Amino acid sequence: MRILxxxxxxxxxMNGVTNSVLRVVDHFAGQGDDLEIIAPQWPxxxxxxxxxxxxxxxxHRVASVPLAGYTDVRIAAASATGLRRRIADFAPDVIHLASPTILGGRAVVAAQKAGVPTVAVYQTDIPGYTAKYGMPFLEAASWQLLKDVHNRATVNLAPSTATRDQLAAHGVERLALWRRGVDTSLFSPSLRSARLRARYAEADEKxxxxxxxxxxxxxxxxLQVIHDTPGVRLLVVGDGPERDALRRAMPRARFAGFRSGTDLAAHLASADLFIHPGELETFGQTIQEAMASGxxxxxxxxxxxxxxxxxxxxGWLYTPGMLDELRDHAADLLFDDAKRxxxxxxxxxxVRKRTWPVLAEQLRGHYATAIARHADVHQRTVR
Known part of the structure; x- marks a missing residue:
């Protein structure tokens, strides 16, 4: 295939969207497919x-500006006309839209005019983010934007059943389920390191x-409720705008900064328990990576x-907002070695069989569905 x-x-x-794009592009390129990428410009x-x-x-980089207050996020300013020229130059069989919003919204219009089928992959709960960033009045408008973008796509892919149902409830059509893969050759319990662990925790700490x-x-x-638990040490891996505030709020926690590759895998494998407190995860890639790490x-x-x-x-699931449940579930596993x-x-x-090659070939099947559906609609239109 020719895939744009x-x-x-x-x-x-690097985030969940970038990681997924890299994984599927790497797989398809290795299978002999022809690919190009359109993405926001960075310095x-x-x-x-x-x-x-x-x-x-x-x-192909398109002009972009940093999002106010969160410069790691770029807002692309490409026009549908410019994108249509790119589409015409590459002549793809299918267009993959990764977490489409502003750039993807213009691209799906350009694809419609160019007569190319599209597969839109939903990954980011933007309506949910509006409340977390103090703008709940934008939630309804965000859902309308996402609905308008996705309902122009030939096929829409949701990463989880809960997200699929949420999208359907907001009027998004032509939905299918496509989860994410995990690199089980990288994330593994074999990378557990006593030396690395000793850098962050005392010998008698979990x-x-x-x-x-x-x-x-x-x-x-x-995670303050975990930070304050006796005999437990909290390790925070990552970076972002709340880093300094979190350091002040949780002075006993260890902050390792951004990690990737084998270094990240070793940090996961050297811990005892993984906790992700975010309530807006459409999938949860780091959860899979932790599970692959044992x-x-x-x-x-x-x-x-x-x-x-x-x-x-x-593991355990707790009621959103009920941090006493989170604390109790953590204690249940941390202080019962056999159960943990x-x-x-x-x-x-x-997660052993959720590898990226398997998931990428499932995605190829969704591409084929989009191509066939587009051809069928075109034939009925001609008639």
Whole structure:
């Protein structure tokens, strides 16, 4: 196939959207497909990305500006006309829209005019973010924007059953389920390191880890209830606008900053328990990575984690906002070694077959569905 990927986020900024794009592009390039990427401009950003197999994938950068108050997020300002020219130049069989909002919204209009099928991948709960950033009055408008964008797409993919149902309730059509893969060759219990662990915790302490952005929507401040538990050390891996405030609020916690690759995998494997307190996760990629590292997981009973965590087997889900439940579930696992290890083994077993190659080929199937559906609509229009 010839696949054009249009993404709201890309390197050098690494987040869930960027990671998914990199994984699927790497897989398809390795299978011989032709790909190009359209992404927001960053200062000194590369015009090509080299895959693990050595292929160079062209990255077209479009003008963008940083989001006020969160400069890691860029808002692209490309026109539908300019995007249509890019589409015509590459002549793709299908267009992959990664977390479409502003750039993706213009791209899906351009794709319609160019007569190219689109697959829109929903990843970011923007309506939910508006409340976390003090703008709840924008929630309804955000849902209307997402509905308008996605209902122009040929196929819409949701990462979890809860998210699929939420999108359907807000009027989004032509929905299917597509989850995310995990690199089980990278994330593994074999990377557990006593030396690394000793850097963050005393020998008699249990180590609880969180991995993700330090931003309001992740609710990292909720981990205060873990920070204050005797005999427990909290390890926070990641960076973001709330870093300094979190350091002040949780002085006993260890802050490791942004980590990636084998370094990140070793940090996960060296902990005892993974907790993700964010209630706006459409999927929960770091949850899968923790499970592949042999850790049980605690997360809110909302959104993506509901599909990933099996209570009383691979971890616990707690009622959103009920931090006493979070604390009690953590104590249940941290101070019962046999139960924690059993949950960790079950967590690892649950993700063994969720590799990126498997998920990428599922995505290829959704591309084929979009192409066939588009051809069928075109034939009926001609008749």
């Amino acid at each position: 990927v249009i993404t709201e986020s890309f390197l050098p900024h 000194h950003a590369d015009r090509f990305w080299r895959t693990s197999g050595g292929r160079r994938v062209r990255v 180590l609880v880890v969180y991995v993700g952005r330090l931003a309001p929507e992740k609710q990292v401040a909720d 850790l049980p997981v605690i997360a809110p009973r909302r959104g993506g984690p509901v599909d990933l965590v099996t209570p009383s087997r691979t 290890l059993a949950f960790g083994r079950a967590a690892l077993d649950s």
